Structures are given as structure tokens and as C-alpha cells.
Amino acid sequence: MEKNKSLEAFFTEGYKRFRDGISIDCAIFGFHKEKLHVLLSKNIIITRWALPGGFVLKEENLEQAAKRITTERTGMDELFFRQFKTFGEPNRNIQKDLFDYNKFAEIAGFDVPQNTWMTQQSISIGYYAVSNLSESQPQIDIFNSECKWFPIDEIPSLGFDHEEILSEALHTLKIHLYHYPIGQTLLPDKFTLKEIKNLYEILSGKHLHASNFPNKLIGLGLIEKTEEKRNIGAHRAPTFYKFNQEVYEQMLKEGFVLV
Amino acid sequence: MEKNKSLEAFFTEGYKRFRDGISIDCAIFGFHKEKLHVLLSKNIIITRWALPGGFVLKEENLEQAAKRITTERTGMDELFFRQFKTFGEPNRNIQKDLFDYNKFAEIAGFDVPQNTWMTQQSISIGYYAVSNLSESQPQIDIFNSECKWFPIDEIPSLGFDHEEILSEALHTLKIHLYHYPIGQTLLPDKFTLKEIKNLYEILSGKHLHASNFPNKLIGLGLIEKTEEKRNIGAHRAPTFYKFNQEVYEQMLKEGFVLV
């Protein structure tokens, strides 16, 4: 196997480009077939699935890094993004048994360098994103051999402290649901009342009324009717609705309380 | 002026004890004379007031560090603590004009060492705490020449990005107000209905009804009557109330939605 130069350079030269001791992990949520999904990736060197993550370039701020990492992995940008927590247990990322050194050597053509900047202790800053899953194109690269969506109730065992990170992301998402108009980036531009009701039911875990709940959103001015309808075969065609951009931005800026 | 050995050791040897590139800043809130206050301290080397902060010991986790820093500065522990955001703009802490090198040399007896671990770029993890101000005893030390409470509407100009950090802390506190029983550590063990109403009015910025709001908290089981009353002179003595510990802990764990 030929030596993979770019991979080797990442280990040995990466400290020049990236900030030391900091990583970013992203819980990227999507909504499909009435289920919440989360994007996981499989690093070639790590034996378990994990949240997509990466490092922060020296000239970047944290949010830019999170957005870059998410775009690299999904092809999408302009998502709803929020930082939710930073994880810093001592040695949280140093778990030797999670690394598959043999497989790495086989793929990369050289042994994992020991004691480089990458293998030092680092803290991880967690961001969550909500995306329209159907528009995403999960990407692999030299570090990630697999990348795909998992329904939230079928998450495999995750590496490092990523189960805790995902759980905190969900917790924050559920709180933010009451204060930010999260739906916009989880749904297509045009959606039916049933779809937005389903979305909120799944995120909140509560049963909502088929017309009372949409009426509340309409009453707030957050969503509004369009001219178009969806053809669903031999039934009444539901009207498409869209977010009112002005109200959406105001709620995003000022926050609101949804009950 | 004699050379201050412990101060010098902090600069030159600190990298052995503390994690690199990470600092903690704490927005410590208290409630006094119907106003929300925040604790600020004045570092001997920095020309502006700032939020109390510090570094993370290598064997510590982030929350332990935040608690240690808060206890050092206030003498209090067992406060309500939450991490709210991490700040990582490139070079956010490198602002030469904020450092008073002459004053430092005068006090310490040596020049500020350049290019030590302390003067490197670092990210800051923000924690907020809510405390019962009247029980606090703001402490100074070799780094901090002053430390005191400021009413939230009389905050002086702050160093670094601490105005942004404080503003984010307040924003998070106001959201958490709806989901966590924050009052417990802001109030004395026993308080009157008027006091808890005032607290929520100030934090939420909304006017609340003198009996309807307390009745809601009583209805939730969160607070309950005690046998004692406060003597306030020639008026009806208000009854002291206390938090129901069981309900409090459950709400803390499971969250709730206050409307």
C-alpha cells in the first residue's frame, strides 16, 4: 500500500493550521418518515460510530468551524445552528481501545504517529444543526469511511463521550423548541400543516391537535398559506404553507415563548 | 519593591498545572434591593473590570473549575450553575492595550513575562451562577485588587469580550427561567411571596400579579408555607415560604415549562 501523503501531513503538520486542544462535534438533525434522524460518521481509525467532528483553523471562529465541518459532511449550508455545550472531562478523547491501529496502517500505508497534536487531550465544543435531511448528501473523505443518517431510536454505540454529547444536544434542542422557530430549516420551503405538526410532536414528545396547533402558528404569523397544494392521490389535497420570513427573523432575534 | 515569587511562578510554571488554551469566565448573579447584580473583579494587570475568571487545572473538569473559581471569589458554594456558551473568536484575549504593564511591574517587582502560556490565545468557557448575594464575601487575592457587586444597569465598560459574555449569560438565564427552578439559590432559604414575585419580575422583565403568580408556584408544589413570619413593623407580617426540595430536584432533573 502506498503511503498516503496528505493523511500523514495532517498528523505531522496539522498543528500549524489548527488550534491546539480544541475540537468541534456536530449533532446534525434531520427529519424523515416521521422520525428524527441524526448524522453519524465512521472514522477510519476509530472503531465506533461518532458525531461528525473536526478541528478549528487558526483564523476561524468556532461557529465558522462548525459550519465548515457540517457542510463538508452534508453538502448543505444555511442551517439553523446553535452551540449547546462544551465537553472537557480530563482525557475524554484519550481512549486507546477505540483506535484501530492496524486498519489505519493498512489503509494509510504508515503507522499512526504517536504523540502528535492530534492525540493530545482536547475539549470538544458541541454544536447542533437542524437540516432538511432530504436535501443532504452525506460525504465520506480520507478520514471518514462511512457517513449516514440514523433514526434517533436506532443509534449504535458511539465512541468517546459522544452518547453524552448527543443526549445534551437533544436536551438543548427540546428547550430551544419553545424559544426559537426551529422548524424552518428542518422542513422543506413548503410544507403541509400535518408535516409541521408531526415535526413538533416528534421533537416535543407530545401529542398535538391536528388543527389547533397549526392555527396557533398561523395566529402568531409564523407560517402562512401559499397558493399551491400537494397532490396525495385520492384524497383532499393539503395546502402548502411557508414560514413568514419577517416574523421568523424577528422571533430568531428576540426569542419567543411557545406553549 | 521585592519580587513577588508566587506571582512570577504562576507565569513561568503555570503551564505545568493548568490546561493550555482554555479559560473559564463566570457570570455570578445575585439579587439585592430589588435589583439583579453581577460580580465583577479587577485584575491588577488589566485596565478594566471583568467577569471573574481563571484557568482549568489539568486534573479538573470544566464545571469543577468554574465552581472553584466562584468559591475563591465569593466564599460561597452549592450554587445553581450552568454552562452557557464558549467564546473563541481568534485572539479574543490578546488586546495589548488592556494590559497595564507599568502597574504590574510596580506591584509585582518584575516585568510581565512575554510569550508565556498565559499570554497565548485562549478560548473561554462561560458559566453562570445564581447566588444569594447577601451571603457572599467578595474576595481579592494577588491577581485581583478589587471585587464587588454591580447592579445590572450600572455595569462599567468591561475588558476583552466580557460585555458579550455577560449579555449571553443573561440571555441564557432568561430562557432557563422558564425551564429550571432558578429561584432556590438566588433567594434565602426562607422568603416571602413578594420576594419571589419580585425576583421573577426582574429576571423576566414582566409584571406579575401579586397573588396569582405565587399561587401558580404553590400550585405546582414548588414552594410551600412555613410556620414562620417576617416582622415588618406596623403591618401584616408576611409568611415565609420555602422550596419543596423534592419537587425542586425533580424539576431540576426533568425540566418543566413555566408560563
Add this chain to the structure above:
DNA sequence: TTATCATTTCCTAATTTTTAACAAATAATC
């Protein structure tokens, strides 16, 4: 062309919650 059907969406009454004003209770002082 019309009847049928499943689904969306509107309507309305019942219920619950919130709000606001007022009255009662209270404890120290006059």
C-alpha cells in the same frame, strides 16, 4: 357525470387557565 372516499381544515361548545379587582386577614402601633 356523479357518488364515494379518505383526508384536511374549519367551527363551535365545553373546559380550563389566566387575569384583575376586591375583600378579608393580619400584626404592630396608636
Add this chain to the structure above:
DNA sequence: GATTATTTGTTAAAAATTAGGAAATGATAA
């Protein structure tokens, strides 16, 4: 024992929420 200022309970009106059923709809089949 009356007075006073404040706390706290009561109650009725207003508002919001909930739930169920009815109407509307668009495609299909008769």
C-alpha cells in the same frame, strides 16, 4: 380596641385551550 399598611385569599369575568364533529376538498371509481 381602633387604625393602618400590607399580605393573601376569593371570585367573577375574560381569554385561551382543548376536543369533537362537520364541512370542504380532490381524486377516483361507478
